[in-house]
Amino acid sequence: xxxxxxNDLLAFVTIAREGSFTRAAAQLGVSQSALSHTxxxxxxxxxxxxxxxxxxxxxxxEAGEHLYESVAPRLEDIQAELAMMGQFRDTPVGTVRINTTxxxxxxxVWPRLSSMLPQYPQLKVEVAVDYGLTDIVAQRFDIGIRLGxxxxxxxxxxxVSPPQxxxxxxxxxxxxxxGIPRTPQELVTHNCIGMRLPTHGGLLPWEFDRDGVQxxxxxxGQWIFNGSAPALRAALAGVGLAYLPEDLxxxxxxxxxxxxxxxxxxxxxxxxxxxxxSRRQASRALQVVIEALRHPAG
Numbered sequence: 001x002x003x004x005x006x007n008d009l010l011a012f013v014t015i016a017r018e019g020s021f022t023r024a025a026a027q028l029g030v031s032q033s034a035l036s037h038t039x040x041x042x043x044x045x046x047x048x049x050x051x052x053x054x055x056x057x058x059x060x061x062e063a064g065e066h067l068y069e070s071v072a073p074r075l076e077d078i079q080a081e082l083a084m085m086g087q088f089r090d091t092p093v094g095t096v097r098i099n100t101t102x103x104x105x106x107x108x109v110w111p112r113l114s115s116m117l118p119q120y121p122q123l124k125v126e127v128a129v130d131y132g133l134t135d136i137v138a139q140r141f142d143i144g145i146r147l148g149x150x151x152x153x154x155x156x157x158x159x160v161s162p163p164q165x166x167x168x169x170x171x172x173x174x175x176x177x178x179g180i181p182r183t184p185q186e187l188v189t190h191n192c193i194g195m196r197l198p199t200h201g202g203l204l205p206w207e208f209d210r211d212g213v214q215x216x217x218x219x220x221g222q223w224i225f226n227g228s229a230p231a232l233r234a235a236l237a238g239v240g241l242a243y244l245p246e247d248l249x250x251x252x253x254x255x256x257x258x259x260x261x262x263x264x265x266x267x268x269x270x271x272x273x274x275x276x277x278s279r280r281q282a283s284r285a286l287q288v289v290i291e292a293l294r295h296p297a298g
Contacts (some may be wrong), residue, residue, distance in 0.1 A: 148270030
């Protein structure tokens with residue numbers, strides 16, 4: 001196969017995957033007009049229409065889908081093998097893309113990788129905060145970080161955090177005015193800060209477990225967020241109760257800014273894991289990042 005044919009196939013696969021000439025051109029580092037010219041030449045050489053273009057979208061024809069399904073995995077394997085060549089160097093090189101939640105990014109990814117990266121000037125890390133269950137292979141991420149219960153199948157998984165635990169908190173001033181809930185059932189009388197995450201579709205229910213007795217509370221309140229950081233800010237502002245990971249609260253609880261309730265109803269659950277496809281051998285860059293993220297045993 002000539003080099004031009006290989007480049008043209010890479011252009012086609014990138015356009016098909018992104019569904020956009022604009023995004024594909026940005027990824028490939030070429031102009032949209034040059035990319036359009038490449039695709040016209042490829043289609044003319046094959047004598048087959050591969051893409052259907054409108055003013056708003058790009059989709060594959062039946063022939064295009066067949067070519068994509070055949071070629072895309074092979075190009076990915078080639079790119080993975082080329083990336084692995086970095087393991088033969090003393091210094092890891094390249095970009096490692098990580099898809100994670102904001103909570104894990106703040107408490108585990110940033111502290112551990114920010115202290116490691118200065119040792120490797122040619123290594124880059126891209127972090128995408130995402131609360132959905134993203135397919136890291138389809139979206140070309142090298143690592144996903146999620147709670148154990150949300151791990152994708154057929155992946156190598158490495159623990160990143162200890163077991164997690166939820167804390168229900170509010171300011172002492174809030175409790176002085178509205179009283180302290182003694183059971184999850186009493187939350188219906190309180191202003192609870194809601195969380196809407198794509199993994200749950202609707203508002204996140206507040207789940208409790210005590211001595212094997214489970215309770216799920218559908219809370220209500222004046223504020224709803226889609227991330228832990230703004231919910232924590234709202235709790236610190238005294239607007240109501242928040243249901244957030246315990247390790248976000250240590251500093252505020254110790255300083256007396258927040259007060260915890262229903263602690264006996266909050267059992268530990270599986271922590272965060274970094275995961276990546278098992279069918280690929282890890283590059284040197286990926287190995288270095290995984291090792292930095294790894295939670296110490298015990």
